[in-house]
Amino acid sequence: MHRVLTILGCALTAVLTTAWSTAPADRPDRPALPTTVRTHDGLVRGAVHDGYRTFEGIPYAAPPVGRLRWAPPRPAADWSGVRETTRPASACPQPPGEVPGGSTDEDCLHLNVTTPDGATPAHLRRVVVWLHGGGFTTGAGSSYDPHRMVTRGYVLVVTVDYRLGALGFLAHRGLPGSGTFGLADQQAALRWVRTEIGAFGGDPRNVTLAGESAGGYSVCAQLASPAAAGLFDRAIIQSGPCTGRPDRPFAPSSVPLSSARAAGADFVAKAGCGAVRDVPACLRRVDVSRLLTAQSADQQPAYATPLLPSDPAAAVAAGRFHRIPVLIGHNHDEGNGWAAGISQAGHPVTPHNWPDVVAAFFPGRGQAQAIVRANPVHRTDGGPVFGAVIGDADFACPTALTGDFLAVHVPVRRYEFADEHAPPLTPGTPPFPLGAPHASELPYLFDLGGRTRRMTASQHRLADTLIDYWTRFARTGDPNGPSSPHWPRHTVLSLAPENIAPTRTVERRHHCAFWNRLG
Secondary structure, three states: OHHHHHHHHHHHHHHHHHHHHOOOOOOOOOOOEEEEEEOOOOEEEEEEOOOEEEEEEEEOOOOOOHHHOOOOOOOOOOOOOEEEOOOOOOOOOEOOOOOOOOEOOOOOOEEEEEEEOOOEOOEOEEEEEEEOOOOOOOOOHHHEEOHHHHHHHOOEEEEEOOOOHHHHHOOOOOOOOOOOHHHHHHHHHHHHHHHHHHHHOEEEEEEEEEEEOHHHHHHHHHHHOHHHOOOOOEEEEEOOOOOOOOOOOOOOOOEEHHHHHHHHHHHHHHOOOOOOOOHHHHHOOOOHHHHHHHOOOOOOOEEOOOOOOOOHHHHHHHOOOOOOOEEEEEEOOOOHHHHHHHHHOOOOOOOOOHHHHHHHHOOOOOHHHHHHHHOOOOOOOHHHHHHHHHHHHHHHHHHHHHHHHHHOOOOEEEEEEOOOOOOOOOOOOOOOOOOOOOOOOHHHHOEEOOEOOOOOHHHHHHHHHHHHHHHHHHHHOOOOOOOOOOOOOOOEEEEOOOOOEEEOOHHHHOOHHHHHHHO
């Protein structure tokens, strides 16, 4: 039951991401004019739009192919002439979902730069580096068009592709650095930003690392990674709490190296390399499509590794993380999208099967019974109750706990995105109102797939306010400004149309005392 529902949840994540990636890009621009920038690797030619410039598909590391498959990222090779960077490069290998038809192209370690007019080496702008979500198995930086953030907030935004799935997170004794190759790619991109972004008009001494879901958890991992010291100056964590746990499967988390190696052994066997002497050499000969078939639907970074010595949860609890300002939050109804998708896939939650559903996700002794008592299901509310349990246990309460740990040492701003009528990310009618589910804040910050979602006037104002908060935080570490409601440091800011205000009831509404006692 647990495996079935987890796979369904992963499938729903792919459906959610497909909703924004398959739309053709129709950015509001005038006819593009070429623009050229010199990097240390060579010249790149991007495009000029209405108020901003784009440079897409810039390599920040060598293609991880051949002997570099399952190896730490290496510097990109220089090129002669001018490299055209007017279209996105291939996404990293992944099954169909956010990337229509999936991808099998391993030459994928690229990034995209969007810079506002007026940003030059003589007039540097703050930089936001964005790490996409997708459960460490899907996603692409090119799915996120940041031009509204760039032009309104006057920051420079870099979106990054990094290795995913088994190619990014396989752990095996014969592969030095394994379990964290995807995180190492992110660090390589950050080093590229420190070295190169000045040529695009970005300030290399003022970099904010931001991400959502698996991207948000990646920010947590980089906060806890000694190797990331000095690579970024502020952090934004959206729906990816650092205290995620493997036994709460909807939120991202990391696993101990021993567990990652056990999962890696299963993968090696499925890939046809379990009985050979030189496993790495065998794996590097296997076709990418077969690797994607062999990999598990669940992927997590490994800790107790050189790049990630500690579980990020333990690191933030002990204060062992980079001391920089953090903006962190979650959405009011994080779990509703998964609960609705599971119901629509033919597994509705009823009073009869609710104890079994809970037991599948919370197998600890006595946990299921306590959860069922605290969250009863009646005849027609199984979906919303299940969604609330997912959201409270996996996102809202871990985010509150993460914020508490961080705030002992660094300035923290906390939010809850709470637009109960957020534009849907998927077509069709859900079995119950979704409210503000996982990822629903993203269209307020980005044009997903190059397309602006239909919003009411008040939602457009909320989008402008989010961009103002996020970009002011990126500039100074303080999201406050004269055009937005005040955001206090010691309360959660509720973000909803016509109702942006501090609230002290988040932990009570999400029953965090119960979940903290449950353990």
